[in-house]
Amino acid sequence: MIAYKFDYKVANSIEEAFSMLSSAGDAGSFISGGHSLVPAMKLRLAEPETLIDISKIPGMSGVAIEDGFITIGGLVTHAEVASSYIIKESCPGLAECAGVIGDAQVRNKGTIGGNVAHADPGSDYPGALIAFGATICLSSSEGSREIAAENFFTGLFDTAKEQGEIVTAVKVPVASSSAYAKFPNPASRYAVVGVGVALNMENSTCQSIIIGVTGAADHAYRAKESESILNGSELEENNIEKAASAVSESKEMMNDLVASADYRTHLCGVMLKRAIAKAKYRS
Amino acid sequence: MSKCKTSSEVGGMGHSVKRKEDARFIRGQGNYVDDVVRPGMVFMDIVRSPYAHAKIKSINTEKALAHPGVAAVITGETLKEYNLHMMPTLMSDTQMVLPIDKVCYQSQEVAAVIGTDRYAVADGIELVEVEYEPLPVVVDPFKATDPDAPIIRDDKEGQESNHIWHWEEGDKEATAEIFNNSDVVVKERIYIPRIHVASIETCGCVSEFDKATGQLTVWMTTQAPHAIRTVLALVAGHVGLQEDKIRVISPDIGGGFGGKVPVYPGYVIAIAASVVTGLPVKWIEDRRENLQADSFARDYHMDCEIAADKDGTLNGLRIKTLADNGYADAAANPSKYPAGMFSICTGSYDFKNAFVEVDGVYTNKPPGGVAYRCSFRVTEAVHAIERMVDMVADEIMMDAAELRMKNFIPKDAFPYHSPTGWEYDSGDYHAALQLAMDNIGYDKLLEEQKEKRERGEFMGIGICSFTEVVGAGPSKDFDILGIKMFDSSEIRIHPTGKAIARFGTKSQGQGHETTYAQIIAEELGIPYTDVSVEEGDTDTAPYGLGTYASRSTPTAGAAAAMACRKIKAKAKKIAAHLLETSEEDLEWEVGKFSVKGVPDKAVTIQDIAFAAYTNHPQGLEAGLEATHYYDPPNLTFPFGSYIAVVDIDSGTGEVKVRRFMAVDDCGNIINPMIVEGQIHGGLTQGLAPALFEEISYDEEGNMTGGSFMEYLVPTAVETPHWETDKTITPSPHHPIGAKGVGESPTVGAPPAIVNAVVDALSHLGVKHIDIPITPEKVWRAIHKKEVA
Numbered sequence A: 001m002i003a004y005k006f007d008y009k010v011a012n013s014i015e016e017a018f019s020m021l022s023s024a025g026d027a028g029s030f031i032s033g034g035h036s037l038v039p040a041m042k043l044r045l046a047e048p049e050t051l052i053d054i055s056k057i058p059g060m061s062g063v064a065i066e067d068g069f070i071t072i073g074g075l076v077t078h079a080e081v082a083s084s085y086i087i088k089e090s091c092p093g094l095a096e097c098a099g100v101i102g103d104a105q106v107r108n109k110g111t112i113g114g115n116v117a118h119a120d121p122g123s124d125y126p127g128a129l130i131a132f133g134a135t136i137c138l139s140s141s142e143g144s145r146e147i148a149a150e151n152f153f154t155g156l157f158d159t160a161k162e163q164g165e166i167v168t169a170v171k172v173p174v175a176s177s178s179a180y181a182k183f184p185n186p187a188s189r190y191a192v193v194g195v196g197v198a199l200n201m202e203n204s205t206c207q208s209i210i211i212g213v214t215g216a217a218d219h220a221y222r223a224k225e226s227e228s229i230l231n232g233s234e235l236e237e238n239n240i241e242k243a244a245s246a247v248s249e250s251k252e253m254m255n256d257l258v259a260s261a262d263y264r265t266h267l268c269g270v271m272l273k274r275a276i277a278k279a280k281y282r283s
Numbered sequence B: 001m002s003k004c005k006t007s008s009e010v011g012g013m014g015h016s017v018k019r020k021e022d023a024r025f026i027r028g029q030g031n032y033v034d035d036v037v038r039p040g041m042v043f044m045d046i047v048r049s050p051y052a053h054a055k056i057k058s059i060n061t062e063k064a065l066a067h068p069g070v071a072a073v074i075t076g077e078t079l080k081e082y083n084l085h086m087m088p089t090l091m092s093d094t095q096m097v098l099p100i101d102k103v104c105y106q107s108q109e110v111a112a113v114i115g116t117d118r119y120a121v122a123d124g125i126e127l128v129e130v131e132y133e134p135l136p137v138v139v140d141p142f143k144a145t146d147p148d149a150p151i152i153r154d155d156k157e158g159q160e161s162n163h164i165w166h167w168e169e170g171d172k173e174a175t176a177e178i179f180n181n182s183d184v185v186v187k188e189r190i191y192i193p194r195i196h197v198a199s200i201e202t203c204g205c206v207s208e209f210d211k212a213t214g215q216l217t218v219w220m221t222t223q224a225p226h227a228i229r230t231v232l233a234l235v236a237g238h239v240g241l242q243e244d245k246i247r248v249i250s251p252d253i254g255g256g257f258g259g260k261v262p263v264y265p266g267y268v269i270a271i272a273a274s275v276v277t278g279l280p281v282k283w284i285e286d287r288r289e290n291l292q293a294d295s296f297a298r299d300y301h302m303d304c305e306i307a308a309d310k311d312g313t314l315n316g317l318r319i320k321t322l323a324d325n326g327y328a329d330a331a332a333n334p335s336k337y338p339a340g341m342f343s344i345c346t347g348s349y350d351f352k353n354a355f356v357e358v359d360g361v362y363t364n365k366p367p368g369g370v371a372y373r374c375s376f377r378v379t380e381a382v383h384a385i386e387r388m389v390d391m392v393a394d395e396i397m398m399d400a401a402e403l404r405m406k407n408f409i410p411k412d413a414f415p416y417h418s419p420t421g422w423e424y425d426s427g428d429y430h431a432a433l434q435l436a437m438d439n440i441g442y443d444k445l446l447e448e449q450k451e452k453r454e455r456g457e458f459m460g461i462g463i464c465s466f467t468e469v470v471g472a473g474p475s476k477d478f479d480i481l482g483i484k485m486f487d488s489s490e491i492r493i494h495p496t497g498k499a500i501a502r503f504g505t506k507s508q509g510q511g512h513e514t515t516y517a518q519i520i521a522e523e524l525g526i527p528y529t530d531v532s533v534e535e536g537d538t539d540t541a542p543y544g545l546g547t548y549a550s551r552s553t554p555t556a557g558a559a560a561a562m563a564c565r566k567i568k569a570k571a572k573k574i575a576a577h578l579l580e581t582s583e584e585d586l587e588w589e590v591g592k593f594s595v596k597g598v599p600d601k602a603v604t605i606q607d608i609a610f611a612a613y614t615n616h617p618q619g620l621e622a623g624l625e626a627t628h629y630y631d632p633p634n635l636t637f638p639f640g641s642y643i644a645v646v647d648i649d650s651g652t653g654e655v656k657v658r659r660f661m662a663v664d665d666c667g668n669i670i671n672p673m674i675v676e677g678q679i680h681g682g683l684t685q686g687l688a689p690a691l692f693e694e695i696s697y698d699e700e701g702n703m704t705g706g707s708f709m710e711y712l713v714p715t716a717v718e719t720p721h722w723e724t725d726k727t728i729t730p731s732p733h734h735p736i737g738a739k740g741v742g743e744s745p746t747v748g749a750p751p752a753i754v755n756a757v758v759d760a761l762s763h764l765g766v767k768h769i770d771i772p773i774t775p776e777k778v779w780r781a782i783h784k785k786e787v788a
């Protein structure tokens, strides 16, 4: 449980972070909250030679709301998201999601930027951010770009982010109604299955619904089949049941000590039902 | 507190005084093994096997030795030169310290790297190149004795299969007869999986050998320092380590639970390394090593049968068990019997007869086991009987409480001789269960359950009425490698009336510094705050066998009372001298002797102590001290009745323990607060295997889930609100009428929870679920799916 030897540097600006990384080369790694990277280093699964601490970079903290979008700096911790008045009011499902990540220590140190960059298959944010139509903002020495969360998570610990890019912020549209339901791994607290739902109800009809699923497959995905079952419906029980049985999208479910593939499939349905019930209540 | 004999200042038995040791613990000023720093100290780390069974073709240490800071690499060959590559286990089996030609379980120690700091040796172990040739693996104990199974212990002469021992107790024929003549027979295979004590402090030591004096000092995480010293002298006497030159110091311990009774190879290697180098060597396990390689607990496959009559009379019990011992029988079992106290399995019930047999086998898994917070194999026994009684209740459709009440050993039948040979000292089982039922509102709960069931909700009520057997032990039945299981107390009263008391036991958080002082306060009237308690240093403490199996109060606690009585006898002589009267004219009340009928004419124990050094009667030795080695005439049999209420989430299968009522009877109580704390901790450690913990292996013998990211040790978040109460049935043979308590809740909680879960699902036809009851298992039971 002792990491390989490494160097530690602090970047005081984003430009400095880029130049530190380019001089460190492939053996350099950004570190933010350290709650994914440090455990991996202690297990000697990650062996960066140079850690570049980006947590002091100005301009990547805080939560703001403008023109119908919430902007969450890449350095914002899970605890800050969970307790932010802006987020609780304008996208309660996201605060709910952050509030059930790991334990208090993890939430106090871990950051949203690190969480999405790391893309652990059991991470919570990916499912929620897909459902809530979020955009991931990236910067590198080459410039900046934005990617929809739905297209950002591409595989097991894999994202559309290029090596050297920093997640500077996550932008989330103000949601009409949002919720997140999670079945945690009892030991690690990562999501065995987590389902985010953004719901737009009008005259008791579902105008639109977006569903993001995390934990179940090797990366978070949008459950479009279930969405189409529910769109335009009145969210009657039989429709919800149908949507629940479709939510695993015949994807290959993960299989581990806590949950076999068929139990996970079942949990996807249960969590979808619970997320919809909460979202509906909030609408 | 009205029942206390002493005032709260004296703080004898029955006072919930605050724990004396907590002042240093809560300030972070405990002194644990890893806090020990010696001049010139070097560090050790261990290379471990990735394979469960493999030949070692070669070990190349060149690259490791070239790494900056690495001083030496120790292999089996190095130790073989000193004939230290093998060691005896506590069950008189043998175990490798470091291998010469093959490894027999994953994470087994293969070589050790010594270096100037922790980081250098952590790097060093990765640079030791070991070439393995994998061998076929035995994982399933039921296949271990197949004719084509590879022989794991081919190093042992005459070992022609993986079968280790067979043991049986009870009357086979008479029991068979009962089974033939009973109305109903209920059968189940119950598995109690491997679990781990997972103490927060892992194991480790600092070994320091002084080449000039030949003195070896070992600071070590051990629950039994004296026994360890003797074992070291026995295994290493030939290299010059004689017992007078060995000092074992067990400093503060961060949880033991049985896991710190065995001798692990790491200790022996560190000692060998310090003897060879003449330097202090520190070895501290990390969490994964602790979980993956240290002794496991449990791992019993039990085929259980009960024969009963339709009216609910329990007649006979039969259990056939397969014990998976792993690579060696390294059980930390202080009894003469290979399956320990497993034959206590007739529990709290008056069976006509019983027959129990156990077979031990070797598999390619880490060796063990340890008696994780239970006297050896009592948890398994209680689980079997308490599950089976519920199954009988289900079969004949009788209420589980009623069936228990009908079959309990009656209060007036004590001392009770069980069909498997135990003599239960005292008990009142009806009273304990009745109290638990009254406290929790049993009848109301049954009504609530009925209503909920109609609404399709899952709610269950589970009972466990356990009988424990603790306090090893009478030396006729209990020993460790021949060393008898007595324990000791040495008490010295200083001239100013304060005292120091030393014991052969070793607290790992139980609060001995407080409770032993309270026993002395009770007996002598010296305030508990005036009594210093010391344990764990073999140079100063009297010889004893250590702390486990809830034995400290039954043995060393008794020794303290007996030593006090010796002191009191001498004090009486001095008092007679001081009061110028005869001993017959004196009477004792807390803390003083007075002349009968003249209460003003009195001397306090403090006066007497002063006189013992300043004015002792001619012809009497000066001083006021005594030592007692207590060999109990019998074990003590604590008991209790627990009732759990669970709610099950029908969507996910999650089990929530809504209420848990624990009524315990541990005889006379020394410190009610400490007893309650012990019960809270023990219940939590009973909840853990019931719902969360299991160490499992894949087909190649790889441990699955060897870290806290998978292995859930419950925290405050998982722990329900425990409700506790007590009955008091003193032990008739213990000097202060006390029994053990630390293990009752670990033993009693799991069946109560399992019975509650099965009860919640019984209307679906569910009869049994093996622990840990994970949400997926419940979901499968509800949906009648095979367990994956």
Ligand SMILES: Cc1cc2nc3c(=O)[nH]c(=O)nc-3n(C[C@H](O)[C@H](O)[C@H](O)COP(=O)(O)OP(=O)(O)OC[C@H]3O[C@@H](n4cnc5c(N)ncnc54)[C@H](O)[C@@H]3O)c2cc1C
Pocket (backbone or CB within 6 Å): A029, A030, A031, A032, A033, A034, A035, A036, A037, A038, A039, A054, A074, A075, A100, A101, A102, A103, A106, A109, A110, A111, A112, A113, A114, A115, A116, A117, A118, A120, A122, A123, A124, A125, A165, A166, A167, A168, A188, A189, A190, A191
């Ligand atoms: C015990 C435990 C339980 C946990 N439980 C959960 C859980 O229930 N749900 C959950 O979602 N997560 C969980 N986590 C993970 C936690 O949320 C992490 O904090 C998070 O995944 C990573 O964020 P970080 O800031 O700590 O990243 P770090 O560990 O600092 O970095 C992780 C990776 O991301 C890179 N990185 C960091 N920040 C950025 C950035 N701004 N831009 C680009 N790359 C970056 C780093 O280079 C590194 O490769 C748990 C962790 C632990 C230790």
